[in-house]
Amino acid sequence: MKVALYFTTLTASACAFTQQANNVRASTAIDAEPRREVLSKIVAAGATFLPLAANAAIGESPRYSVFGLIGDGTSYSEGAAYGTDQKGKVYSPYSVYGERDENSLYKENSANDIAYKQAIIKETFVRLDRIPAFADRKEWSNVYTELTRYMQETRGAVRGLATSKTSKDKADVFFRAIERCYGAATQRKGEACKVANTAAIAALDDFMKSLD
Numbered sequence: 001m002k003v004a005l006y007f008t009t010l011t012a013s014a015c016a017f018t019q020q021a022n023n024v025r026a027s028t029a030i031d032a033e034p035r036r037e038v039l040s041k042i043v044a045a046g047a048t049f050l051p052l053a054a055n056a057a058i059g060e061s062p063r064y065s066v067f068g069l070i071g072d073g074t075s076y077s078e079g080a081a082y083g084t085d086q087k088g089k090v091y092s093p094y095s096v097y098g099e100r101d102e103n104s105l106y107k108e109n110s111a112n113d114i115a116y117k118q119a120i121i122k123e124t125f126v127r128l129d130r131i132p133a134f135a136d137r138k139e140w141s142n143v144y145t146e147l148t149r150y151m152q153e154t155r156g157a158v159r160g161l162a163t164s165k166t167s168k169d170k171a172d173v174f175f176r177a178i179e180r181c182y183g184a185a186t187q188r189k190g191e192a193c194k195v196a197n198t199a200a201i202a203a204l205d206d207f208m209k210s211l212d
Contacts, residue, residue, distance in 0.1 A: 108160075109160070109163070113160070114161065116157075117156075117157035117160050117161050118157075118161070118208075120153050120154060120156075120157040121154065121157050121158065121161075121204065121208060123150070124150065124151070124153075124154045124157075124204065125201065125204065125205075127146050127150050127151075128146075128197060128200060128201050128204070129201075130142075130146055131143055131146060131147075131181065131193070131194070131197040132194045132197060134146065135185070135190040135193045135194050135197075136190065136194075138188070138190065140185050140186075140188060143181075143182075143185040143193065144182065144185060144186075147178060147181065147182050147185075148182075151178065155175070158171045158174065158175075158204075158207065159171065161211055162207070164210075166210055167207060167210045167211060170203065170206055170207040170210050171207055173203045173206070173207075174200060174203035174204045174207055177196055177197075177199040177200035177203050178196075178200050180192075180196035180199070181193055181196035181197045181199075181200055183196075184196055
């Protein structure tokens with residue numbers, strides 16, 4: 001009797017599950033149809049706006065270029081045809097920019113370039129003047145930030161202006177002082193941080209005087 005009752009219950013559960021699964025499949029199939037229609041409309045609309053150049057002519061082979069040497073050199077390859085469509089020689093086979101020469105807009109160590117780098121150093125003095133107050137308040141994160149977020153610009157400006165051996169040596173003195181200042185801040189040594197910062201300001205001032 002118990003076995004028969006168990007078998008009956010199991011059969012009823014299986015039938016209910018099968019009916020529910022069939023309903024899910026039917027519902028999914030019904031919902032999938034509108035989705036297919038929507039996707040087909042999106043694809044059709046996108047194809048309408050494709051560039052006409054992307055459509056190959058009847059009987060035409062696919063156009064390709066390998067480093068502008070093999071295949072069709074007039075085809076697009078990474079936007080620049082590897083320099084084959086440039087008037088002058090490019091910086092590299094993968095660049096759209098020409099080599100630096102006397103006709104370049106940017107002139108290294110020109111009057112404008114020097115003025116720009118000097119303005120960066122002037123702002124660097126402002127940033128360094130903030131360090132002692134941060135150290136007194138034990139705001140070490142502000143010290144780290146001040147010595148990193150702008151000092152990359154400072155490093156480039158100092159290296160760019162240092163053209164003689166004397167100025168390069170004085171630039172190294174400045175960089176070492178900055179490193180000591182940062183190191184003292186990481187160790188929470190306020191006085192050492194301020195001493196190194198004062199040395200960095202003096203070294204940067206000495207560096208600027210060596211350029212005159």
